[in-house]
Amino acid sequence: GENVEQHPSTLSVQEGDSAVIKCTYSDSASNYFPWYKQELGKRPQLIIDIRSNVGEKKDQRIAVTLNKTAKHFSLHITETQPEDSAVYFCAAGTGFQKLVFGTGTRLLVSP
Amino acid sequence: DVKVTQSSRYLVKRTGEKVFLECVQDMDHENMFWYRQDPGLGLRLIYFSYDVKMKEKGDIPEGYSVSREKKERFSLILESASTNQTSMYLCASSFSILEGEQYFGPGTRLTVT
Numbered sequence: 001g002e003n004v005e006q007h008p009s010t011l012s013v014q015e016g017d018s019a020v021i022k023c024t025y026s027d028s029a030s031n032y033f034p035w036y037k038q039e040l041g042k043r044p045q046l047i048i049d050i051r052s053n054v055g056e057k058k059d060q061r062i063a064v065t066l067n068k069t070a071k072h073f074s075l076h077i078t079e080t081q082p083e084d085s086a087v088y089f090c091a092a093g094t095g096f097q098k099l100v101f102g103t104g105t106r107l108l109v110s111p
Numbered sequence: 112d113v114k115v116t117q118s119s120r121y122l123v124k125r126t127g128e129k130v131f132l133e134c135v136q137d138m139d140h141e142n143m144f145w146y147r148q149d150p151g152l153g154l155r156l157i158y159f160s161y162d163v164k165m166k167e168k169g170d171i172p173e174g175y176s177v178s179r180e181k182k183e184r185f186s187l188i189l190e191s192a193s194t195n196q197t198s199m200y201l202c203a204s205s206f207s208i209l210e211g212e213q214y215f216g217p218g219t220r221l222t223v224t
Binding site for chain 1: 152153154169201217218
């Protein structure tokens with residue numbers, strides 16, 4: 001089955017810096033790669049996703065890149081703000097949205 | 112606005128009890144999911160359902176069962192609760208296999224003593 005590894009487990013940056021979170025997956029059949037953000041005490045929410053026919057996707061300060069050959073994908077956050085502080089989960093999946101999630105990255109943005 | 116609700120935010124049960132966790136979504140979503148969330152382990156899929164009365168095992172189904180008698184409601188059942196089932200349980204729903212986003216409920220923190 002699919003296995004998703006996520007690094008780093010914690011990431012501390014200064015406000016205004018960039019943050020990068022990386023994930024690798026094992027199943028070459030996976031074709032859908034979402035990223036979820038979970039603020040403290042709240043439910044996970046989708047922030048961006050990418051499908052395997054696309055190499056990069058951007059939405060304002062966040063972007064995701066996908067390298068199918070190497071089976072890894074990354075989340076990039078530019079100009080970080082304190083409200084970006086949260087736990088971020090990557091996931092990989094195929095049909096029926098049976099997603100396998102990474103173990104999460106706790107991002108702390110200091111003012 | 113999609114709303115996914117769970118019957119309890121906090122629940123304390125004793126070892127051996129039968130436990131029911133209820134999830135309801137109000138957006139006519141086809142797919143529903145149950146995950147457990149543990150520190151350092153992320154979200155792990157227990158069961159999911161893509162239609163009424165249909166269910167599929169996820170990655171960690173042992174010790175759990177599910178029921179989906181109506182489209183809007185998906186129940187997770189712990190037949191005989193054990194201490195290693197102490198966890199945060201999250202329900203989610205999504206419109207179809209073509210629609211990417213899963214909408215999560217607020218979670219139920221279950222403690223088994």
